[in-house]
Amino acid sequence: MLSKLIQLSRAVSLQQIEIGELEHMTMQFWAASACSCGVLIFLFIVAWCAANKKNPHFSCSVWDAKFSLSCVILYSAVCCISLATISHTGFNTALKLLWLLCHGFATVKLIQHLLSTFPFCASIGEANLVTSGLVLYFGDMLACTISKVCRLLIPPELVSIRYGIKRSEIGIVIQGVLLGLLIFSAVFKFLIHLWEYFWGANNSESRERKEIWISLIFLTSLGFIMIAVAPSWMMIVLDFDVHPVPWIFEFIFSEPFKRLSLCIYWLVLIYASVLRFYNISKNSKIERILLRKYYHLLAVLMFLPTLIYQPKFLDLAFGAALAVFLVLEIIRVWRIWPLGQLVHQFMSAFTDHRDSDLIIVSHFSLLLGCALPIWMSSGFNDRPLTPFAGILSLGIGDTMASMVGHKYGVLRWSKTGKKTIEGTAAGITSVLAACSVLLPLLASTGYFLTQHWFPIFIAVTTSGLLEAYTTQLDNAFIPLVFYSLLCL
Numbered sequence: 001m002l003s004k005l006i007q008l009s010r011a012v013s014l015q016q017i018e019i020g021e022l023e024h025m026t027m028q029f030w031a032a033s034a035c036s037c038g039v040l041i042f043l044f045i046v047a048w049c050a051a052n053k054k055n056p057h058f059s060c061s062v063w064d065a066k067f068s069l070s071c072v073i074l075y076s077a078v079c080c081i082s083l084a085t086i087s088h089t090g091f092n093t094a095l096k097l098l099w100l101l102c103h104g105f106a107t108v109k110l111i112q113h114l115l116s117t118f119p120f121c122a123s124i125g126e127a128n129l130v131t132s133g134l135v136l137y138f139g140d141m142l143a144c145t146i147s148k149v150c151r152l153l154i155p156p157e158l159v160s161i162r163y164g165i166k167r168s169e170i171g172i173v174i175q176g177v178l179l180g181l182l183i184f185s186a187v188f189k190f191l192i193h194l195w196e197y198f199w200g201a202n203n204s205e206s207r208e209r210k211e212i213w214i215s216l217i218f219l220t221s222l223g224f225i226m227i228a229v230a231p232s233w234m235m236i237v238l239d240f241d242v243h244p245v246p247w248i249f250e251f252i253f254s255e256p257f258k259r260l261s262l263c264i265y266w267l268v269l270i271y272a273s274v275l276r277f278y279n280i281s282k283n284s285k286i287e288r289i290l291l292r293k294y295y296h297l298l299a300v301l302m303f304l305p306t307l308i309y310q311p312k313f314l315d316l317a318f319g320a321a322l323a324v325f326l327v328l329e330i331i332r333v334w335r336i337w338p339l340g341q342l343v344h345q346f347m348s349a350f351t352d353h354r355d356s357d358l359i360i361v362s363h364f365s366l367l368l369g370c371a372l373p374i375w376m377s378s379g380f381n382d383r384p385l386t387p388f389a390g391i392l393s394l395g396i397g398d399t400m401a402s403m404v405g406h407k408y409g410v411l412r413w414s415k416t417g418k419k420t421i422e423g424t425a426a427g428i429t430s431v432l433a434a435c436s437v438l439l440p441l442l443a444s445t446g447y448f449l450t451q452h453w454f455p456i457f458i459a460v461t462t463s464g465l466l467e468a469y470t471t472q473l474d475n476a477f478i479p480l481v482f483y484s485l486l487c488l
């Protein structure tokens with residue numbers, strides 16, 4: 001968010017965007033910081049309570065207390081001053097501060113729920129990234145909805161739709177579908193508990209009959225939310241000329257040959273690779289982590305040409321793929337008849353120690369790692385490599401680092417870790433080589449290049465070293481770091 005804010009500041013100084021876009025990004029930046037600050041305060045309280053239980057005489061030092069209090073006061077003061085510069089009245093500033101507090105509180109409650117529902121499925125950093133992203137994404141849609149329905153409750157400066165930022169139909173469709181699926185998962189859980197409370201006590205029914213009933217509830221509720229609720233929500237936020245579902249088909253068939261050809265190309269690649277790699281995973285002793293790197297290469301083959309020649313269609317395709325992944329994961333977790341067990345067996349073939357039986361996140365992180373830099377590069381973008389941050393860092397850099405490190409690596413970064421200096425060097429070199437090929441290709445397609453090799457080298461090297469250092473699931477946050485450095 002900070003790198004995007006700096007990028008938009010350059011655009012305002014060049015008079016290429018309206019000041020409203022910068023004000024909206026300022027709100028988004030402080031909302032993101034409020035989410036992380038809330039999690040930090042929550043972790044401090046948890047650690048302090050745990051220390052008190054272990055040692056009743058435990059107490060923080062005076063210096064620690066003063067330092068913590070000073071940080072909170074400084075953060076609050078800078079936040080208030082920044083929000084005051086984009087507000088017309090003190091009431092607007094107070095309302096925005098309340099909105100930020102809601103973001104922080106919602107993130108803390110969500111991370112508590114996530115870590116208690118899916119224990120040992122994510123680190124604190126990964127959980128913070130997921131929960132903050134969900135709160136920001138839902139908060140943006142909610143603010144736009146409230147602004148459209150009741151314009152008197154929220155000041156015009158709070159949401160982008162009120163001060164001249166044109167929201168794209170593709171962005172609203174993706175946002176509506178994904179948030180609709182997340183709401184559906186909660187609604188489906190409630191309906192299942194309701195059904196078990198009234199009819200589940202009758203144990204005379206066979207297990208197969210109960211599975212059929214659960215499957216019918218799943219399909220009915222999914223269809224209702226995706227066909228009725230989510231499109232209605234989209235039409236409230238943005239004035240579509242037609243219903244969002246026909247709009248999607250109109251968009252696809254506006255260039256039928258190119259886009260349908262891409263769909264066929266993707267389906268052929270997916271079918272051939274999944275069939276091949278699934279058989280290898282069952283019959284081979286190749287490590288799972290290496291086997292999954294082939295899917296990173298598959299992402300390069302699928303997304304790189306599309307991003308160059310059909311970027312808007314790729315935006316929509318990423319949203320559709322993420323929606324399919326969410327539906328399949330819900331089916332797998334709940335074992336929805338008849339596909340639940342089949343999906344579980346198939347997905348288990350590609351898991352490793354960073355996944356669990358409760359939830360499998362690797363495919364989500366790979367898809368989001370490629371999609372997030374592209375989605376965040378929408379609108380003004382004076383750095384043509386930023387949309388490619390995920391594809392370059394995951395599809396090329398991470399893959400080459402793993403393969404070269406596994407086969408030729410000797411010098412390890414640490415005694416306990418598996419990552420090697422040779423693998424990191426191979427990853428950095430491969431990304432730099434890909435950039436040297438990609439930049440002339442982008443120039444030939446009409447992109448105006450403003451990036452120079454030294455900052456590109458710094459961005460590639462820093463993200464490569466961070467990938468070697470971290471032990472977390474890096475598919476999602478390494479592309480964001482690379483994206484941020486490219487923006488700066």
